[in-house]
Amino acid sequence: MCQDCDYHKILAAAGLETTRNRLHVLEAIGERGFPLSAGDIYARVGLHRPINRVTVYRILDLLAEKNIIERLSSLKRGSYYGLAPNENHAPHPHFYCTSCGRLDCLSPGSLAVDTEHLRNTFPGEIERVEVRVDGLCQNCLQQKST
Amino acid sequence: MCQDCDYHKILAAAGLETTRNRLHVLEAIGERGFPLSAGDIYARVGLHRPINRVTVYRILDLLAEKNIIERLSSLKRGSYYGLAPNENHAPHPHFYCTSCGRLDCLSPGSLAVDTEHLRNTFPGEIERVEVRVDGLCQNCLQQKST
DNA sequence: TGAGCAAATGCAATATAGTTGCATTTACCG
DNA sequence: CGGTAAATGCAACTATATTGCATTTGCTCA
Ligand SMILES: [Mn+2]
Ligand SMILES: [Mn+2]
Ligand SMILES: [Zn+2]
Ligand SMILES: [Zn+2]
Numbered sequence: 001m002c003q004d005c006d007y008h009k010i011l012a013a014a015g016l017e018t019t020r021n022r023l024h025v026l027e028a029i030g031e032r033g034f035p036l037s038a039g040d041i042y043a044r045v046g047l048h049r050p051i052n053r054v055t056v057y058r059i060l061d062l063l064a065e066k067n068i069i070e071r072l073s074s075l076k077r078g079s080y081y082g083l084a085p086n087e088n089h090a091p092h093p094h095f096y097c098t099s100c101g102r103l104d105c106l107s108p109g110s111l112a113v114d115t116e117h118l119r120n121t122f123p124g125e126i127e128r129v130e131v132r133v134d135g136l137c138q139n140c141l142q143q144k145s146t
Numbered sequence: 147m148c149q150d151c152d153y154h155k156i157l158a159a160a161g162l163e164t165t166r167n168r169l170h171v172l173e174a175i176g177e178r179g180f181p182l183s184a185g186d187i188y189a190r191v192g193l194h195r196p197i198n199r200v201t202v203y204r205i206l207d208l209l210a211e212k213n214i215i216e217r218l219s220s221l222k223r224g225s226y227y228g229l230a231p232n233e234n235h236a237p238h239p240h241f242y243c244t245s246c247g248r249l250d251c252l253s254p255g256s257l258a259v260d261t262e263h264l265r266n267t268f269p270g271e272i273e274r275v276e277v278r279v280d281g282l283c284q285n286c287l288q289q290k291s292t
Numbered sequence: 293t294g295a296g297c298a299a300a301t302g303c304a305a306t307a308t309a310g311t312t313g314c315a316t317t318t319a320c321c322g
Numbered sequence: 323c324g325g326t327a328a329a330t331g332c333a334a335c336t337a338t339a340t341t342g343c344a345t346t347t348g349c350t351c352a
Contacts, residue, residue, distance in 0.1 A: 051330085054332080
């Protein structure tokens, strides 16, 4: 993620103006292949131009509410943020390494989840399903064995 | 959860002594049918006997590390804690209501997740898979429509 | 029984992530 | 240009969790 996404278009479609900060936040999230923490995003955006921490949080809240980005949980404190599922990005599970704390995207087909039955029977309203696999990533596993 | 679990036995099996605090924490978690926040657990244990907040956190860390309880994430800050999957409790997904913030257990079969393929192909080590359904619970949905 | 010792607990301070209130700046619109 | 609303900055604050160190508890063995 993501050469395929026109962030200006995405923002406009959600009724949001394209500010430089919003664009930089989206770029920071999109240019890495894995979700970032708010702190990471703050740091990356700050490389381009000074920005306030609070502004980053407000933009993240806004973009998440508009379903442009997706808030992901982990076993650490604090959320991670990735581009939300859209026409270019199928929903997919993530892998959280309990050793190095990195969150990685798994391929959409790697873990089949059938939500059909639940959607038909659940008495409330289902908005999304988050699947997170926890364990040791390849790197951390190798380092352990040496 | 849970009349079926002998907490003393479970603690002993993990090589842990049964202190009153550990027992109360386990009971607090087990006697509700849904996972609780650290704050909730602190409050419930405090009904029996004064306990320090830090002690609750330390017990939760210890029990989670020993796989007696399970740390669950949500979109709120802070984790929830439930009894970990064991012979009496099959692993199961949870439902998080974004309106009232309550986390509920879903039945083990309600959402089929096939981890077989991933376990065979993933280059790291998989410890657990957390599935969380987010949305509006029945209560909150009804209140909205009135 | 009772010292000796390690584990468990308490308490105060600190850390981390996120939020709030309000002032200032920016950008669109007539 | 001047008016207005949205966006941003800044300081203070909240919620949750963690750390360092002192004290208490409870097992073990003399
Ligand atoms: Mn992803
Ligand atoms: Mn449960
Ligand atoms: Zn790792
Ligand atoms: Zn609800």
